[in-house]
Amino acid sequence: MVEREQWASRVGFILAAVGSAVGLGNIWRFPYVTAENGGAAFLVVYLAAVVAIGLPAMLAEFVVGRGSHRNVVDAFERVGYPRARVIGVVGLFTGFFILAYYSVVGGWVLRYVLASATGAYFGKPSAYFGAISAGLDALAFHAIFMATTVGIVAAGVREGIEVATKLMVPTILVLMVALAAWALTLPGAGDGLAYYLTPDVGVLVSNLGTILPFAVGQAFFTLSLGMGAMITYASYVGDEDNLGVDALTIVLFNTFVGVLAGFVVFPLLFAQGVDPGDPGPGAIFVSIATAFGELDATFGTLPVGRVLGVVFFGVVAIAALSSAISLLEVVVSYVLDNYDVDRPAAATAVGTLMFLVGVPSALDTDVLSLADTVASNLLLPLGVTLVVVFVGWVFGRQAVEELDVGTGEGETLESVWLWHVRVALVVAVVFTLALSVAELLGAEVLP
Numbered sequence: 528m529v530e531r532e533q534w535a536s537r538v539g540f541i542l543a544a545v546g547s548a549v550g551l552g553n554i555w556r557f558p559y560v561t562a563e564n565g566g567a568a569f570l571v572v573y574l575a576a577v578v579a580i581g582l583p584a585m586l587a588e589f590v591v592g593r594g595s596h597r598n599v600v601d602a603f604e605r606v607g608y609p610r611a612r613v614i615g616v617v618g619l620f621t622g623f624f625i626l627a628y629y630s631v632v633g634g635w636v637l638r639y640v641l642a643s644a645t646g647a648y649f650g651k652p653s654a655y656f657g658a659i660s661a662g663l664d665a666l667a668f669h670a671i672f673m674a675t676t677v678g679i680v681a682a683g684v685r686e687g688i689e690v691a692t693k694l695m696v697p698t699i700l701v702l703m704v705a706l707a708a709w710a711l712t713l714p715g716a717g718d719g720l721a722y723y724l725t726p727d728v729g730v731l732v733s734n735l736g737t738i739l740p741f742a743v744g745q746a747f748f749t750l751s752l753g754m755g756a757m758i759t760y761a762s763y764v765g766d767e768d769n770l771g772v773d774a775l776t777i778v779l780f781n782t783f784v785g786v787l788a789g790f791v792v793f794p795l796l797f798a799q800g801v802d803p804g805d806p807g808p809g810a811i812f813v814s815i816a817t818a819f820g821e822l823d824a825t826f827g828t829l830p831v832g833r834v835l836g837v838v839f840f841g842v843v844a845i846a847a848l849s850s851a852i853s854l855l856e857v858v859v860s861y862v863l864d865n866y867d868v869d870r871p872a873a874a875t876a877v878g879t880l881m882f883l884v885g886v887p888s889a890l891d892t893d894v895l896s897l898a899d900t901v902a903s904n905l906l907l908p909l910g911v912t913l914v915v916v917f918v919g920w921v922f923g924r925q926a927v928e929e930l931d932v933g934t935g936e937g938e939t940l941e942s943v944w945l946w947h948v949r950v951a952l953v954v955a956v957v958f959t960l961a962l963s964v965a966e967l968l969g970a971e972v973l974p
């Protein structure tokens with residue numbers, strides 16, 4: 528068996544985890560879900576979900592990961608509960624399931640980096656999206672995206688994931704800030720912000736039944752919770768880290784990028800007079816591409832729209848990739864801990880299988896949307912529920928001790944956390960899961 532790796536530094540771990548969290552969820556999903564669900568009113572519910580549910584749930588995953596220094600399945604056995612391995616198996620399955628379609632969307636993004644450079648979608652943004660989002664083109668770029676992901680993971684925890692995310696995450700932050708600063712200067716930016724941020728309590732109240740599971744599901748998706756990515760990344764952390772501080776840092780960075788994405792997307796759309804349109808897997812591609820096309824036309828021979836298009840989709844591509852590697856690593860880590868194969872072989876084999884599972888999503892965007900809804904509204908909440916029940920009620924005091932290893936400050940705060948996990952979190956996630964199931968079955972539970 529290959530020797531288990533550890534992060535070279537604490538910063539390396541934090542950046543890798545931020546890389547996992549910041550992804551398509553922040554830039555592709557978050558701004559739309561917010562605008563469609565009551566703007567700032569939704570933002571408040573979402574932020575509350577991130578702080579009150581996401582953050583403590585992330586700590587629960589960290590404790591299992593670092594406490595065991597094992598992959599998502601064996602972690603539970605290592606900390607003393609062999610029967611809880613089933614939680615890890617659910618996570619493994621979810622990771623497989625998500626990366627399969629996530630890579631298809633990642634492929635679209637890569638395609639849009641190229642298409643922005645050549646202006647391929649100018650003047651026909653919807654037809655262009657229709658042509659490349661399903662079929663052989665989509666399949667080809669799905670393959671390229673997956674191969675890139677495999678390449679990074681194959682290089683190792685330190686040499687691959689850590690090195691890559693140390694470059695990627697600062698790049699994402701700098702470019703997003705720059706893009707937002709630019710977008711906010713556009714004429715009409717104010718209307719975009721108003722659309723994004725105007726609280727519409729009416730929408731919130733009358734759609735609470737859908738908005739709550741969406742807000743919580745989005746919080747899990749964006750924080751990479753519920754499938755073992757954070758368990759796996761924390762399993763490479765040394766015992767001296769203060770996990771609470773790490774989790775808080777990761778959550779703050781992730782929220783910052785999410786909110787910032789809205790500051791880029793909406794001013795841009797409103798400045799160019801583009802209707803944000805219906806949410807759906809293609810929405811951002813069509814509307815943003817329209818805006819870049821218009822922008823390019825405004826400047827005549829100067830390729831302003833092209834350059835900014837490349838930068839924008841480039842940032843999205845990097846963000847998607849740094850998340851995809853965490854999804855792949857969950858499964859690769861399991862294979863490496865259990866079978867006598869080397870990392871490149873494991874990464875290639877798992878990546879190939881995931882590619883195949885993603886084929887139906889690359890051939891039909893409806894399949895992709897369905898997979899996305901099932902993953903974030905059902906599988907992730909299920910995964911989080913299992914983990915918080917386990918950590919709260921089974922792992923219990925041991926979890927508190929594990930947290931205290933890195934802080935050594937006594938266990939008061941940790942005990943508050945434990946009771947929060949035991950009661951508030953368990954109630955919240957079970958409730959969310961129930962709402963999601965009802966929602967998927969088409970029942971109207973809340974208005």
Ligand code: PHE
Nearest residue numbers: 548550551552748749751850
């Ligand atoms: N957090 C990532 C995003 O926002 C997606 C993701 C989900 C990554 C689950 C890993 C695990 O795009």
